Structures are given as C-alpha cells and as structure tokens.
Amino acid sequence: MTEGYSQDFPAGPPPGPPHPAPRPPLRRPVVAGLIGVLVGAILVGVPWLALSLLGGPSGQALAAPANLGGLSRAQDAIAKVDSVRGKATIDRIDKTDQETTSRVSAAYDGAGAVVQDYQDERLLRSFQLVAVRAPSPRLFAPYEDVQALGVAKPGTELVSVGAVQCLVHNAPAAPGTTPDPDQSFVLNCQRTGPGLTVAVRSLGTEGNHDPQELAGIVEQAWKELG
Numbered sequence: 001m002t003e004g005y006s007q008d009f010p011a012g013p014p015p016g017p018p019h020p021a022p023r024p025p026l027r028r029p030v031v032a033g034l035i036g037v038l039v040g041a042i043l044v045g046v047p048w049l050a051l052s053l054l055g056g057p058s059g060q061a062l063a064a065p066a067n068l069g070g071l072s073r074a075q076d077a078i079a080k081v082d083s084v085r086g087k088a089t090i091d092r093i094d095k096t097d098q099e100t101t102s103r104v105s106a107a108y109d110g111a112g113a114v115v116q117d118y119q120d121e122r123l124l125r126s127f128q129l130v131a132v133r134a135p136s137p138r139l140f141a142p143y144e145d146v147q148a149l150g151v152a153k154p155g156t157e158l159v160s161v162g163a164v165q166c167l168v169h170n171a172p173a174a175p176g177t178t179p180d181p182d183q184s185f186v187l188n189c190q191r192t193g194p195g196l197t198v199a200v201r202s203l204g205t206e207g208n209h210d211p212q213e214l215a216g217i218v219e220q221a222w223k224e225l226g
Helices: 001-010 030-042 044-056 074-082 087-108 211-225
Strands: 070-071 112-121 126-133 156-161 166-170 185-193 196-202
Touching: 070 074, 074 087, 074 112, 087 112, 087 126, 087 156, 126 211, 156 211, 166 211, 196 211
Parallel strands: none
Antiparallel strands: 070 112, 112 126, 126 196, 156 166, 166 185, 185 196
C-alpha cells in the first residue's frame, strides 16, 4: 500500500525556466540613468553646477586703494590743493563714482564693484579704476588694414603685458616708422579672472603713454583687491 500510494500521487508542475541572476547595481536602468546625468553635469555643466552651489557672482563689497600707481584718490588730491574751492568738484566726483559703481554692479548681476578716480598732486594726470567681483570678456581691438591705410600701426592696438591686456591709441605714422610716443596713449588696461576684473581707464593723455606702466598699476590693484 505504501508503495502504491507513492506511485499514484499526482506529479507536480514541470519545472519552469531558471530565474535570471540579479543585475549588478551599476547596470540597473535607474542607476545607469542617474550616473549619465552626473557625468553630463561634470562634462558640460561644471560652470552651471558651480554657480548653483556658490550662488552666482559675489556681492562682497570692494574698497578702492587710497593710492594707486603713485596717484591719490581724486577727492583727496583736490582737497590737498584747495578743499574749499574744490568742494563742488569733490562732490561731483563722489556722486559720479558712486553712480557708476551701481551701474557696474547691476551689469554684473549684483556683483560687488567699485569705481574710483585718481589724480596726481598737480591735478594733471588722472585715470579711473573699475573693479568688479566677476569675470569679464577679454579685450579686443578692431581689425585695421594698415597696408591699405598706409600707416605703421593700427589706430587701436591690443598689447598684452603678462596677464594684463591694454588697448593703445597709436598716432598716425608712415610705414616703416614709429608712432610718436608723445602723441600715442593707453586707452585702458584690464586683467580678468574667475572672480575678479580690474581695469584702469585713462581720463586724459597726460602721463598715460606707457602700457607697461598702466599694466603695472592694474597688477597693483589686482593684488590689493584680490
């Protein structure tokens, strides 16, 4: 009976196909998709990611140096000559620098900025400092066909001095000659990096002829403001 019972017991269902082995975590579609997003962010979205984490341009304030390139703040230089008669001019420079600072900051999405005029003790030489805690495009000079124009150098020339770029106005000169250095002058010089731009702009031709010197002034401001 025991043997017959065991033989008559209905057989179970036929065995099915073997279960697939579990996928390694890195091969699962959701995980693979997430890795793809992260890799894409690293390859093409680093600037976006950095700005998202850091909150955009820095709003930290900038303070102009009291002296730059041997020149004093224009207000101080004028007050030293005659503070009474120069008061109206001092007030005008104060307002102009403050208003321009606000416009520079607004142009760079609220980044900290400063604008300051400087003058020598004789009030003959002057230039303007513009600094902002943000990067800027590099300078460029428009193309000029010197051969067609029949001049030695283009009217506006880009000159690089280390990390500083300067735009220089060249006086007209015949091919093969050198433009008169007394008639040529630096328009402006600039250095820019990821979190800071420093520029010095000539407010007159007096004393602003040498791009090497103006580039050195930019470097001085860069070190003091950086």
